[in-house]
Amino acid sequence: MSAWLGRRGLGLLRSRPLSGVVEAVGQTPLLRLEKVAREAPSVEVYAKLEFANPGGSVKDRAASRMMLRALEDGRLSSDKILIDSTSGNTGVAYSLFGAALGVRVALVMPSNVSQARKDIARAFGTEIIFSDPMEGSDGAIHLVRKIVEKDPEKYFYPDQYSNPDNPGAHYHGTGAEILDAVGDRITHFVAGIGTSGTIMGTSRRLREHDRPVRCVAVEPSDSLHGLEGLKHLPSSLVPGIHSAAGYDETMRVETEDGWEMADRLASEEALHVGHSSGANVFAAIQIAKRLHERGEGGCVVTIVCDRGDRYFAPMKWERRYVW
Amino acid sequence: METIVRIPTPLRTLTQGADEVAAVGATVADVIADLESKYPGIKDRLCDEKGVRKFINIFVGDEDIRFLEGLKTELKNGDRISIVPAIAGG
Secondary structure, three states, X not given: OHHHHHOOHHHHHHOOOOOOHHHHOOOOOEEEOOOOOOOOOOEEEEEEEHHHOOOOEXXXXXXXXXXXXHHHHOOOOOOOEEEEEOOOHHHHHHHHHHHHHOOXXXXXXXXXXXXXXXXXXXXXXXXXXXXXXXHHHHHHHHHHHHHHHHOOOOEEOOOOOOOOHHHHHHHHHHHHHHHHHHXXXXXXXXXXXOOOHHHHXXXXXXXXXXXXXXXXXXXXXXXXXXXXXXXXXHHOOOOOOOOHHHOOEEEEEOHHHHHHXXXXXXXHHOOOEOHHHHHHHHHHHHHHHHHHHOOOOEEEEEEEOEEHHHHOOOOOOHHHOOO | OEEEEEOOHHHOOOOOOOOEEEEEOXXXXXXXXXXXXXXXXXXXXXXXXXEEOOOOEXXXXXXXXXXXXXXXXXXXXXXXXXXXXXXXXX
């Protein structure tokens, strides 16, 4: 207990007064995972807890930077509607910052997005347009393009899949923060591909570091998967910001392994996280075990994208309930 | 009884690109067996030894079969089955 009370540095940083919710983005905690990584005791495994962002996910970083930069150079103003396609978390982030910055927001998402995320986005006053659940997130991308083409003056379309400010947020934020926290010790960085913003931007920053850092992208092993938020690139529209040269290796994770790790993170590390975070940590631990077996040691950093409660579905009896 | 089954994008490689296919069966399990005979390999993508894979959502009309009778859910004339994938990316 005394060790916890004594660690004031982060406390001071996180308790500073803020003039707006946008300023609360970033500087997320980096947590050592000891229990789920116990089979690789010679390797440090860290998770960057992105659920500590004000919108509850890693997507706050990209959304806030895309919006602030567009407001700065006039692409976005209060007479335009921000519109984009999203599987949920980016939508929550746009909605939150839209309310904070006085920007109207409309989102296109597949209708099977979790109820929690629809409700959160709507709470900020956002309009939601549903696309066909059978077409997945690519269906939402096609639909948003059609809507914007019809009336381009009405909308600001950040296009998170092609906007350089998405990886830029991770270059200036996530990557720099990780180096600040672990410095020269880091040997590996692991992140899943959704838009690929996190892996592209963070890797670019880490590769500028004077010691080599191996950057590993995580993808679902199959096109039909349950790792919500992650993209199976071989069967998807490849994001404009993605380049396979931006990282060193791809690891493919089975849905069941990601789900099981998410459960273990809750019961063993007290981290109740979403399935994409489970997949990230599963991949990070595979790498840690590999390093441990080779006697190389190392320091593996990965991303916890959001909390598990964002995926709660109403139970059978609740679904009949009229609010 | 013939049922229309809506196929999500990732499974259309098995159905020669079709987004809807017809299948026969009195229950969801029968329909999946019929799909397997027409499009070999599809059952494995949907089910494991314990039943429907946890991350696959099968709907009869607007109702998730988890909230009905699972694979034993009986079908009525005109029911439509949808296989809904999880959401990828961004």
